[in-house]
Amino acid sequence: MLGSFRSNVAVGIAALVGIAGLSYVLAVKAEPPERQTALVEFTADGKLKQPVDYRKWVYVGEVITPNDMNGGEATFPEFHSVYMDPEGFAQYEKTGKFRDGTVLIKELSSVGAKEAASGMGYFQGEFTGLEAAIKDSKRFKDEPGSWAYFSFGHKYPLKAETSKNVASACNQCHQDSAKTDWVFSQYYPVLRAAAARSK
Ligand code: HEC
Numbered sequence: 001m002l003g004s005f006r007s008n009v010a011v012g013i014a015a016l017v018g019i020a021g022l023s024y025v026l027a028v029k030a031e032p033p034e035r036q037t038a039l040v041e042f043t044a045d046g047k048l049k050q051p052v053d054y055r056k057w058v059y060v061g062e063v064i065t066p067n068d069m070n071g072g073e074a075t076f077p078e079f080h081s082v083y084m085d086p087e088g089f090a091q092y093e094k095t096g097k098f099r100d101g102t103v104l105i106k107e108l109s110s111v112g113a114k115e116a117a118s119g120m121g122y123f124q125g126e127f128t129g130l131e132a133a134i135k136d137s138k139r140f141k142d143e144p145g146s147w148a149y150f151s152f153g154h155k156y157p158l159k160a161e162t163s164k165n166v167a168s169a170c171n172q173c174h175q176d177s178a179k180t181d182w183v184f185s186q187y188y189p190v191l192r193a194a195a196a197r198s199k
Contacts, residue, residue: 039085039103040134047161048150051132054105058089061188066111066122076131077154079109079124082188092191096198098135098181100146106131108154129154133174133182140164144171147182 041049061082065074084092088102112125130152134140140148149170152158165171171182179186185195 039087039101040132042139043161046139047163048132048134049161050130050152050158051103051105054083054085054103054107057083057085057105058190060084060089060104060190063187064111064122068111076106076108077128078111078122081107081109083107084191089194093194093197096195098183100135100137102135104133104183106133126156128156130158133170135182143167144175145182147171147174149174 040051043049059081063080063082064078065076065080066078067074070077083105085101085103088099091097091099092102107127108129108131109127110125111122113123114120116123132150132152133147134150135145135147137146140146143164144167148164150162150164151170152162174182174184178184180191180195183191185191
């Protein structure tokens, strides 16, 4: 009797220790400290490191400039999937403005199939490229609108880190043609809907 009580206690304690150990492991795994500090990271000489985790951000729109409608090679081939950092998006919903520190990512992917069960069309193929736009009035105070633009290339493997582009290469076209503060919100229905809620 006593023996089985003792062994039950032993099993109980073992289970508790096991559960405590497991929850500790989960807590550590769920929050890697290096991911909590910054949305994006820069090298000591100011290059942007290739962003991680952006596919978990807010997906604001999809544009396609297929090669076959652009003389065989689009400037940004072909699908452009645009993501915005979640805190920046939350602020945008409240104010209709891009907060200081906003990060927008444009991920490129190829056209794969042109026909599927749903009909003829352009169906996403493989990831091919990555661009970023960052608004930061301290770090990029000399850039028009405080927006800096980065490209990690249009072919895998992408660059691990990259310098910002000169304003004439990227910023200028955004300044001239984008609807809201250098951002092409006219093509992102999710941003238009969010801006409407801010009013
Ligand atoms: C000739 C005009 C033009 C130039 C030059 C240009 N872009 Fe854009 N960019 C656009 C348009 C239009 C969009 C809207 C969505 C799309 O087509 O991808 C866009 C969207 C973006 C986005 C998504 C966020 C936003 O602002 O709408 C990023 C990031 C971006 N471009 C990066 C770059 C980078 C990096 C360069 C320079 C290498 C660059 N762009 C040069 C026209 C341009």
